[in-house]
Amino acid sequence: MAGPDAAFWQQRFERGETPWDRGASSPQLATWLAEGALRPGRIAVPGCGSGHEIETLARAGFSVTGLDYAAAAISITRQRLARAGLSADVQHADVLAWLPVTPLDMAYEQTCLCALHPDHWSAYAERLRRWLRPGGTLAVLAMQARREGAGEGRIEGPPYHVDINALRALLPASHWDWSAPPYACVPHPAQGWFELGLLLRRRSGSV
Numbered sequence: 001m002a003g004p005d006a007a008f009w010q011q012r013f014e015r016g017e018t019p020w021d022r023g024a025s026s027p028q029l030a031t032w033l034a035e036g037a038l039r040p041g042r043i044a045v046p047g048c049g050s051g052h053e054i055e056t057l058a059r060a061g062f063s064v065t066g067l068d069y070a071a072a073a074i075s076i077t078r079q080r081l082a083r084a085g086l087s088a089d090v091q092h093a094d095v096l097a098w099l100p101v102t103p104l105d106m107a108y109e110q111t112c113l114c115a116l117h118p119d120h121w122s123a124y125a126e127r128l129r130r131w132l133r134p135g136g137t138l139a140v141l142a143m144q145a146r147r148e149g150a151g152e153g154r155i156e157g158p159p160y161h162v163d164i165n166a167l168r169a170l171l172p173a174s175h176w177d178w179s180a181p182p183y184a185c186v187p188h189p190a191q192g193w194f195e196l197g198l199l200l201r202r203r204s205g206s207v
Contacts, residue, residue: 002117002119002120003116003117003119003120003157003158004115004117004158006069006070009068009069009070009072009073009115010070010071010072012070013049013050013070013072013073013076014072018049018050019189019190020049020111020159020188020189020190021049021050021052021189022052022189023052024052025052025053025055025056026052026053026110026141026186026195026197027186028141028184028186028195028197029053029056029057029108029139030056031184031197032139032197032199033056033060037137037139037199038106038108038137038139040060040061040062040063041062041063041104041105041106042062042063042065042100042104042105042106043057043062043063043064043065043104043105043106043107043108044064044065044066044067044100044104044106044107044108044131045057045064045065045066045067045107045108045110046067046068046095046107046108046109046112047067047068047069047095047110047111047112047115048066048067048068048073048077048090049068049073049076049077049111050073050076050077050080051066051073051076051077051078051080051081051090052080053108053110054066054077054080054081054088054090055080055081055084055086057088057108058081058084058086058087058088059084059086062106063088063089064088064089065088065089065090065091065100065104066088066089066090066091067090067091067093067095067098068090068091068092068093069092069093069094069095071092074090074091074092077090078090095112095116095124095127096120096123096124096127098127099127099130099131100131103130103131103132103133103136104131104132104133104136105132105133105136105137106132106136106137106138106139107128107131107132107136107137107138107139108139109128109138109139109140109141110139110140110141110195111141111143111159112124113140113142113143113160113162114142114143114145114157114158114159114160114161114162115157115158115159115160116158116160117155117157117160118155118160118166121166121170122170125170125171128171129171129175129176129202132202133202134202134203134204134205135201135202135204136201136202137199137200137201137202138171138176138199138200138201138202139197139199140167140171140196140197140198140199140200141186141195141196141197142162142164142167142195142196142197142198143159143160143161143162143188143193143195144161144162144193144194144195144196145157145159145160145161145162145191145193146161147161159190159193162196164181164196171200174203175202175203176200176201176202176203177200177201177202177203178198178200179198179199179200183196183197183198184196184197184198185197
C-alpha cells in the first residue's frame with residue numbers, strides 16, 4: 001500500500017504525536033450545526049482519530065459511526081465517549097473496504113482524505129459516494145498543505161495537499177451538487193495550514 005500504513009498511525013496515537021489535533025472539534029463543524037446545514041441523522045466520520053467530532057455529533061443527537069485505521073485511535077475515541085456518557089458506533093476499519101449496511105444520510109470528511117496517499121483517493125471517493133443515499137450530504141474540510149516540492153512534482157505528506165481542482169475531479173458534478181465558491185477558510189493548528197470547508201449533495205440521479 002502506498003503511503004502510511006496502519007502501523008504508522010498506530011504509533012502516532014500511542015505516542016501522542018498528533019500535531020493536527022486541535023483538542024476540540026473543528027470550528028467549522030460548530031458553524032454547520034448552528035446554521036442547520038447539518039441536521040441529526042445517520043453520519044459516518046472516517047479517520048475519526050481522537051474522536052472530538054464524534055463526541056460533538058453524538059451530543060447533537062446524530063447517529064454516528066466512527067471509523068479509523070488505528071486501534072489506538074478507536075480506544076481513545078471510545079474512552080472519550082464513555083467519559084461524556086455518550087454512545088456511537090466506533091469501528092476499527094479500513095475506509096477503502098468498509099460499507100454501511102444501508103446508505104447513510106451524511107459523511108464528515110475532515111482528516112481522512114489528506115491522510116491517504118493520493119494513489120488511493122479515487123477508491124476512497126468511490127466509497128464516499130457508495131456510503132450515502134441519493135440527496136445525502138458530504139461535509140468536506142479539504143486540507144490546504146502546499147509544500148515547495150509541489151513545483152517539482154513531489155507528493156509530500158501526510159497530510160497531503162488537497163487541491164480544489166483535484167477534489168472536483170474526485171467528486172465530479174455528474175455525481176455531486178457543488179455550491180459556488182468562495183468556501184470557508186478554516187485555520188489549522190499545524191504549520192499554518194488551513195482547510196476549505198464545503199458541503200456537497202449526492203445527486204439523486206447518480207448511480
